[in-house]
Amino acid sequence: MIDLESRARKFAGKGLAELTDAEVCRLLEGLVRERAAQMPTNPGKRRLYYLSAEFLIGRLLATNLINLGLYGEVRDQLAAAGHDINRVEECEVEPSLGNGGLGRLAACFLDSMATLGLPGDGVGLNYHFGLFHQRFVDGQQTALPDEWLAEQAWLAEEPTSFTVPFADFSVTSRLYTVDVLGYGRGTRNRLRLFDLVGVDDSLVPADSIDFDKDALRRNLTLFLYPDDSDEAGRLLRVYQQYFMVSNAAQLIVAEALERGSDLHDLADYAVVQINDTHPTMVIPELIRLLVDEHGLGFGEAVGIVSSMVAFTNHTILAEALEKWPLAYIERVSPRIAEVIEKLDELVRAEHPEPQVQIIQDGVVHMAHLAIHYGFSVNGVAELHTQILEQTELRPFFDLYPQKFSNKTNGITFRRWIMACNPALTALLDHTLGTDWHRTGDLTGLLAHRDDEEVLQGLAAAKDDAKARMRDFLWHSQGVRVPEDAIIDVQVKRFHEYKRQQMLALYLVWKWMDIKNGNIPPRPITVVFGGKAAPAYTIAQDVIHLVLTLSKWIAADPDVAPYLQVVMVENYNVSAAERLIPAADISEQISLASKEASGTSNMKFMLNGAVTLCTLDGANVEIADLVGEGNIYTFGTSSAEVERLYREGAYDPAAYYRRPGIKLLVDFLVNPRFAAMGNPERLRRLHDDMAGHDYFMALLDLEEFIQAKERVYADFEDRQAWLRKSLVNVAQAGEFSSDRTIAQYDRDIWHLR
Numbered sequence: 001m002i003d004l005e006s007r008a009r010k011f012a013g014k015g016l017a018e019l020t021d022a023e024v025c026r027l028l029e030g031l032v033r034e035r036a037a038q039m040p041t042n043p044g045k046r047r048l049y050y051l052s053a054e055f056l057i058g059r060l061l062a063t064n065l066i067n068l069g070l071y072g073e074v075r076d077q078l079a080a081a082g083h084d085i086n087r088v089e090e091c092e093v094e095p096s097l098g099n100g101g102l103g104r105l106a107a108c109f110l111d112s113m114a115t116l117g118l119p120g121d122g123v124g125l126n127y128h129f130g131l132f133h134q135r136f137v138d139g140q141q142t143a144l145p146d147e148w149l150a151e152q153a154w155l156a157e158e159p160t161s162f163t164v165p166f167a168d169f170s171v172t173s174r175l176y177t178v179d180v181l182g183y184g185r186g187t188r189n190r191l192r193l194f195d196l197v198g199v200d201d202s203l204v205p206a207d208s209i210d211f212d213k214d215a216l217r218r219n220l221t222l223f224l225y226p227d228d229s230d231e232a233g234r235l236l237r238v239y240q241q242y243f244m245v246s247n248a249a250q251l252i253v254a255e256a257l258e259r260g261s262d263l264h265d266l267a268d269y270a271v272v273q274i275n276d277t278h279p280t281m282v283i284p285e286l287i288r289l290l291v292d293e294h295g296l297g298f299g300e301a302v303g304i305v306s307s308m309v310a311f312t313n314h315t316i317l318a319e320a321l322e323k324w325p326l327a328y329i330e331r332v333s334p335r336i337a338e339v340i341e342k343l344d345e346l347v348r349a350e351h352p353e354p355q356v357q358i359i360q361d362g363v364v365h366m367a368h369l370a371i372h373y374g375f376s377v378n379g380v381a382e383l384h385t386q387i388l389e390q391t392e393l394r395p396f397f398d399l400y401p402q403k404f405s406n407k408t409n410g411i412t413f414r415r416w417i418m419a420c421n422p423a424l425t426a427l428l429d430h431t432l433g434t435d436w437h438r439t440g441d442l443t444g445l446l447a448h449r450d451d452e453e454v455l456q457g458l459a460a461a462k463d464d465a466k467a468r469m470r471d472f473l474w475h476s477q478g479v480r481v482p483e484d485a486i487i488d489v490q491v492k493r494f495h496e497y498k499r500q501q502m503l504a505l506y507l508v509w510k511w512m513d514i515k516n517g518n519i520p521p522r523p524i525t526v527v528f529g530g531k532a533a534p535a536y537t538i539a540q541d542v543i544h545l546v547l548t549l550s551k552w553i554a555a556d557p558d559v560a561p562y563l564q565v566v567m568v569e570n571y572n573v574s575a576a577e578r579l580i581p582a583a584d585i586s587e588q589i590s591l592a593s594k595e596a597s598g599t600s601n602m603k604f605m606l607n608g609a610v611t612l613c614t615l616d617g618a619n620v621e622i623a624d625l626v627g628e629g630n631i632y633t634f635g636t637s638s639a640e641v642e643r644l645y646r647e648g649a650y651d652p653a654a655y656y657r658r659p660g661i662k663l664l665v666d667f668l669v670n671p672r673f674a675a676m677g678n679p680e681r682l683r684r685l686h687d688d689m690a691g692h693d694y695f696m697a698l699l700d701l702e703e704f705i706q707a708k709e710r711v712y713a714d715f716e717d718r719q720a721w722l723r724k725s726l727v728n729v730a731q732a733g734e735f736s737s738d739r740t741i742a743q744y745d746r747d748i749w750h751l752r
């Protein structure tokens with residue numbers, strides 16, 4: 001039992017009812033910290049260190065209360081004192097430590113490791129201004145520093161501090177910890193974030209993310225992914241990565257020593273999962289520490305490190321498979337460059353094939369380093385792993401077939417339904433009991449396919465989520481969404497391969513169709529959200545197209561009552577928690593073969609949305625689970641897309657010339673439309689689509705339009721639609737990150 005009333009008096013000298021929502025938020029944060037402080041960390045000789053450049057953890061109050069088993073009690077006591085717990089939750093500032101799916105995956109994994117009682121901590125950096133805060137000005141994205149640190153409650157400063165030696169100078173670090181509480185477990189893990197002593201926030205102006213990239217002693221932990229369009233930015237990224245992995249490696253060695261390791265047996269004490277290529281330099285850094293600081297032989301050190309580092313590949317996009325000039329690494333740390341050169345020589349001696357070398361033409365291929373000197377390589381969905389094995393990493397798979405495995409991504413149910421969708425959670429609890437919180441098993445719902453009460457319960461839960469979403473959009477950006485609208489959502493980073501531009505072209509088509517008198521039976525609201533990398537011009541142009549379309553349609557009285565385009569500003573975890581439960585339709589329309597897995601597809605499914613998708617990433621697995629009739633698939637297959645690339649056989653101009661497509665693409669340069677936006681941006685996007693279209697939006701456009709019309713028509717058969725929705729929820733258990741983490745532990749980590 002907790003007594004919030006007496007806590008309020010102690011905390012602020014007034015009754016609970018007298019506190020502001022923000023004060024209640026502080027009070028509850030204190031309560032959680034107090035509980036966490038009493039919890040031991042998960043025990044185990046071998047500890048997992050999950051190294052990641054990003055942790056997109058989201059707000060923590062609600063999920064921490066859920067995981068402590070206190071949420072219901074707190075909600076009821078607050079309600080009795082006149083406080084709405086949702087309003088209190090909104091007072092928490094969302095930490096800005098991540099970018100997109102990769103960082104969110106890391107956060108879901110932390111929750112699942114703690115829930116399964118596995119000794120595993122996250123290790124990363126404490127970015128003072130995060131990625132950036134997105135604001136729309138004149139229909140365009142502007143990037144502002146995200147000042148999340150000023151008001152956060154979860155970071156605790158630790159005594160731990162290391163010296164990181166760069167070529168010409170050294171810096172000192174400081175460790176901060178965020179407790180990670182398992183669901184109903186009584187133990188905790190930690191997210192461990194290193195910061196730079198002497199980091200200087202004043203390098204960053206209030207209204208932009210430009211700063212002095214050369215001030216390395218003061219800037220290393222200011223931003224996640226600083227702009228790398230110039231050399232100073234690229235060098236800064238290497239400095240930042242080395243700062244991250246040197247701290248991680250020193251932490252790993254120090255903790256192993258403390259727990260009795262003689263370092264010859266380090267692999268019995270630690271296993272390192274590197275989340276994409278950013279932390280790859282932990283391999284040479286661990287070797288450096290073992291050899292230079294602890295006197296082990298080079299060969300032995302290589303053997304030890306190779307048996308304790310595992311690598312997750314997240315993408316097949318060339319831009320994300322990092323390659324750094326050896327000269328950059330030499331400037332940052334000559335010793336690390338030297339270790340990498342030795343590792344490269346060892347590979348050359350055994351494997352002469354040019355395509356598997358670590359250093360090629362003076363450039364270090366980070367993924368190659370991770371694959372040769374790690375013991376495990378995994379992809380993140382079945383299709384993705386298959387593409388890695390058969391195509392992208394084929395020469396490595398031929399060398400080391402036993403290292404490769406698939407670990408399909410997952411999401412934590414504590415956040416992605418229990419915290420964000422109370423009405424659906426209550427329905428599931430009522431119908432199935434609460435075992436699914438832990439097992440993820442929702443298949444019992446299938447027996448209720450024809451249960452009118454459950455189907456109506458699903459409809460009511462969706463209405464409840466829609467009301468919460470309308471409230472959110474109204475309060476956050478003054479947008480009114482009609483009560484009976486279909487909610488059709490594409491939220492994710494803006495990238496050409498995700499093909500937001502294809503959905504935008506559909507909207508042009510739909511606007512024309514309505515203009516021609518084909519009035520939809522109910523209003524349609526299409527919601528976009530997502531950030532674009534500041535140096536990624538075409539993605540910025542697509543954001544601009546969406547914003548301009550939104551304005552254009554809203555200004556047309558013939559169409560506005562039936563079609564609405566909403567672009568959510570500063571899409572983040574908190575926004576996702578409001579939007580995803582409300583969605584009827586989940587847009588997962590990437591060019592097949594390009595989306596490694598996706599995880600928002602899983603969140604939508606769990607919340608009862610029906611997926612409209614290409615057979616890409618984990619969509620393939622979703623389609624297998626729900627079966628035909630409960631998902632809408634369209635588009636060119638992954639194998640055919642791969643063939644088109646291989647043979648250079650895709651000709652966008654041929655598609656552009658088709659009359660139905662030309663009309664839509666040319667709308668971007670229609671003088672009246674262009675006058676509503678930035679003609680230069682729209683012209684550039686038009687020309688790119690018509691003549692380049694690297695991610696083949698025009699290839700699948702006609703099929704996409706047909707599929708969308710089918711989905712909207714089917715939505716009107718309410719009973720049949722609710723049944724589809726039910727099947728999606730019922731089959732989502734496969735995508736619990738508890739399942740994913742159990743597999744990592746069983747196949748890779750062996751923590752217990």
Ligand SMILES: *Cc1c(COP(=O)(O)O)cnc(C)c1O
Nearest residue numbers: 100101492572573576598599600
């Ligand atoms: C889940 C999530 C993502 C990943 O979305 P994808 O559609 O899988 O790319 C990105 N951002 C946020 C805020 C998320 O919650």
